[in-house]
Amino acid sequence: MIAWVHARELVTLIDAPLFGRAVRLARNKRRHACHEPACTMATFVEQDETIAAPRALRTARAAGWALAQLRAEHASINAPARQLGVIPFIEGRPVITNNRSDSWETTDPKAFTELVAGKSRIVGGGRLEAVLQLLKYLRDTKTTSSIKSVLLTILVGNAIESWRSAGDPEYYGDIATALVHIIEDLNDYLPSNPTMPSLYHPSGTGRDFRERWDPGWILQLPGPDSPLRHEDAGGVRR
Template sequence: MKLIAYHDAFLRDTVNLNRSRLDQLGNRVSSIVSALEKDDEVGDILVRHIPQGSWSHNTIIKPLNNHEFDADILVELKEQADWSERDYITAVRDAFKRSTTYKPLVRKKNRCVRIGYNNDCHVDVVPYIKLSDGRQVIVNWAEEKFEGTNPDGFTAWMKEHDELALKNLRKVLRLLKYLRDYKQTFTIPSVILTLLVAERVTSWDADQRYKDVPTALKNMLNDLDQWLDMYPLMPWLEDPSCPGTYFNHRWNEDQYKSFKKRVKKYAAWVNEAYYEPDKTTSLTAWQRVFGNGFKAPAVALSAAASESAPPTPVRLERAPNEQYIEELGFNINLTHVAHIDATALMDGWRKKDLRRLRWLARNCQLDFRVTTDVQEPYDVYWKVRNVGVAEHRLRGEITADDGRRTKRENTLYPGRHYVEAYIVKDGQVRAMDRHGVPIE
């Protein structure tokens, strides 16, 4: 059984970080940033701070088994022509060392300066620089080099997929982080877990596949298990918001193999619990996954209220000429990954990554490119869907790619539009991706 109310209570009472801790975390971050702003040296080059990671993605959980909860923030610093890569981390660490409040709490890490507190919490302060050549980077201290990053873009990408999953992606990620920290049978950095799970979320049949937490958990785990089966060794883990940047150096082969093994095991356990028709037996099966903290809510709900949450529809009302890929004779068998990258031509000459822009102006040229891990040969199909005030031109037709695996569009109408790409091989849609296009 789904036991929807049980999942909701488990998240609320056991998994989610409580509001008082979140408020305390916010206050601490404000104080940390204030200390940097007041510093005589760093204050002059500090531009802003950007929440990152679990805190920004709303996937932070209560600590357990001696784990800490944490917040990641990027502090944007102005580029200094005579500084080396390491100088940015050194400058931030030295600023905290000059503070009587933070001197005893500071510790340098490879990509950040950590402020550690005594009550199971720390804040990682990551220097972030926009270089004169247009790159956005953080520092790898050990290798004395810059690494590409796109903090706003990754958060936007994750939130796009959370919206597709009816905002259940963030809840599933919290459950999987709890499973990781509770079982302690596998190790995976949160950013890689977010990448691997969010990549499995697609717009196809989303209103059914993600209509409640246990259904979303079951489908995301099974889809992840199916995808991992294709890779005996760790595949390339590319940042979807920053092409050419990979997360592989944050994991290793043994950890990957252990994770792959455990995903298969826990997916089978979740399937057993989900499909068990007897409520008592199902509860026991769910407790095998999450422990005895998974239990009936303190306030019992009616069966109708607890087991039937009406799905929020994902699909817009069908446009006059709109097409859906499954209606064109293709079977949906999403075994692989596709990524759409997009650039916007600004002012007729400046190209910018679309995920780095919150909104687009009208009359910009957009270039979309799709990449995939599907083995050639395969075909690519595109769909452009306008929404909002473009009612007289609500596109949605599906067109075949011309062989270049790219598509060019122009921004004409305000609204939150999107572009989808489908990778078709042997009559099956093996991968698909969606890229939002917000136009002012």
């Protein structure tokens, strides 16, 4: 069989953590086109199971690391999940764990993944994933914010709109530009709320993540203005 490289697809995979931080592996997979009459598929994507299984969301290395933690370190499922930057759930059941109440919560991880994937397509080029990693890095290194990753992802996702890039094709043109514009849009959105805004699960389960948004949190974001902050007594403001 003779095939030619037809296109490339950027796939983001959950990888094993490094120095206690969640890691994402950006893999540029080649899509091949086969022009031989005997080919059963016109195009197909290259696979390498030493990196990740077909259609997997995490690398083989991440899976091996998590199993090693559970076996050797006698860790609970929540410990490696936290380091991987994911939330554990039971396949076939629309629930995840709630560490605070020691109970199950109704959720829809596929819908959440689809939300992020849809917003990523608007931004393009894997730049949304890079922006999220930069914001998490700032959060962790400055240690002035304890905002959960899921809240940060929903906030950033809500700030991304297709009409912005439709009016200005370069609105999310590169990582630096996308980071600045997303921060500016968040800086416009948050102060417009007289009280702490609701953050509903994108799947429509009715789950409000606001309870995980601790009063008094400060989200330090780079920019010419003051940090966004939520005061105990006065809502969200600059």
